Amino acid sequence: MSIEISGKMPDFELGNANPKVGGKIVNFTDRLEPNGLIILFECNHCPYVVASVERINEMANIASSKKIGFIGINSNDASVYDSDSFENMQKRAEKGMPYPYLFDETQIVAETFDAKRTPEFFLFDGDGRLVYKGRMDDSPRDPNQVSSTELLDAVNSLIEGKNIEPKVTDSIGCSVKWKQ
Template identity: 55%
Template structure:
């Protein structure tokens, strides 16, 4: 998704707000290791250790996507698609649809 956005002139950043005590497998350090093992994170990846950013945005799930237009207005909030754990099972792509709609005006 990052490449899809970057190729369309849309900035992209990931923020890890996971509680590493409750979800050690999703800690910032482990996610960086996953990126180094071929997951291809070619975008800024930040750590929200206190979960303050996630709370301020009202994030409820991992991952959750927030799409802002050029006026910094929130135009989409939600999931990327209907099958986050199994790319072969995707039947809807809500985030891609929202990006297409935003770019179309």
């Protein structure tokens, strides 16, 4: 299963490792802001995510300023990567994270979205329709090498009412760690 461009955002409710932002349980539709929602699949151990944390937090703040919600989701099998356990997600959130950090323990959300990588972003408009999916930029491990900012460009196009191009990009990162 996957969500195609212009497809409707499914609604899920997951436990939040960052309850200071959004409470202990977060419902996707409750986080949909007037201009949309960004859903990020991420984790704690992937070097591509680790190297992008500051830029991810900055993107969450930009989204908030543009009335776009932001959610991070960890769908990795914590029995294989203990660093991706709910407890370790809480420790990471305590270091500073401006958005809910949700645990998809059953991996049903990642399956529904057909998420393949961490980090991988899904941008929905204010009606909950998918308008962009893929990477944040072309250099998640080295901010000095960034030459294209696809997610930010998509956000700006959405806000300005312009056509979003590209609508899909290949994410660069680690694979989602699926349960056996």
